[in-house]
Structures are given as C-alpha cells and as structure tokens.
Amino acid sequence: MIMMNGYSDIQAPVTAISRHRIATDGDGVTTLVVLHSCPLRCRWCINPQTWQEGASFTVMTPMQLFARVRMDDLYFQATGGGITFGGGEPALRSRFIEAFRKICPKQWKINIETSLNVPQEHMERLMPVIDEFAIDIKDMDPDIYRGYTGMDNARVISNLRRLADEGLADRCVIRIPLIPEFNTDDDRENSIRQLQDMGFTRFDRFDYIIKNNR
C-alpha cells in the first residue's frame, strides 16, 4: 500500500539529474541525482549551487524521481549500475533515499557521495540500503577540517566508526583530497593511516584543482 502512494509524504529538493554516466559515480551506467543543501562551507566547493541562497531545485517525492529515472532501467540492469545520490549532502535526505530504494528494482545499485558530516540517525537509515559509499573526508585532522569546511569533524569520525563496526568498510571508497592552502601530502598520508587503523582499505587520492578566478 505504501508503494501505491510513492511515499508522497516524503520529499527532497533535487538540483539536477544527470544520465548515462559511465564509471564516474560507481559501477556500470549510473544516473547522478544531485540533492540540495549542505551543512559544510568548503573553501573550494565545486557545487555551491547546492547550498547558496536563491539556488533553484525541484521538490520531488521518491515516486516522482523514480518516474524520471526508470527509462534507464535496462542500462542499469545490463551494466550493474544504478542511481548515485550526490550533492550538496544527500545523506541529509536519508528518509527519501530509503523510500526510493524500496520503490526501485532491487537490481539497481544505490550509491551515495557524502561527507558523512550528518547526525547518526541518517546513517542508521542509510546503512541497510546503500551499496557503495563514496566518502570525501577532506582531512582527518580536526584543525585542517575546521579551517577548510567551517565545521567540526567529530560526526564524520563517529560515522566512519559506525560503518566499520557494522562490517561495511568494504562498501566504502574514501576520497582523500590534497587541498591547496589547507593540507599537504604528509597530512593526507596521516589521514590514510588513521583510516587504515579503523579498517578501511579502499582509497581514492586526488587533488583539488583551483580555478584562477577563485
């Protein structure tokens, strides 16, 4: 009965939907669904349209989103792909993602790109329904993190521990950026060592590229 109303009491602001992405947001062919709002204010944010005042978005129910993305069902099922929720901070919309998971075919992979800087209640909803977490931890050092994002990283570390304790480390790819003006290669290696001690093994080292006019 719940499926019939498509969880119409649950809504999320959708900033953009990008189809036919290959090997950029997870296995196979994926559709990226960008959700609005973010608790962080990263100095070199590449998606400020997801949180700046006056940003545009479309409010959708899980069933409305499913109606928009279902046309690629064959691609998803043939390639082992599915939907990747990005942002902004999509983990803040855990009820929406949980409901969407129940509506869409079980063969679809559901991935999330997240900072993990969200209250634990969101993690409890997401852990049973997310196939892969792409986690941008910025830097594990609290001072570097605060300087870059304007926020404390205690919730990030607590949520990482929660994932590891639940035996989900192999479902996580930890993205470790080199952030100009904020951290160094040594800081990055320190972060990786801490994460390895927690049980994580999959890392994606990358460098932020800063445009001249920023």
Ligand code: SF4
């Ligand atoms: S977490 Fe992502 S969307 Fe949010 S401020 Fe940082 S870079 Fe921007």
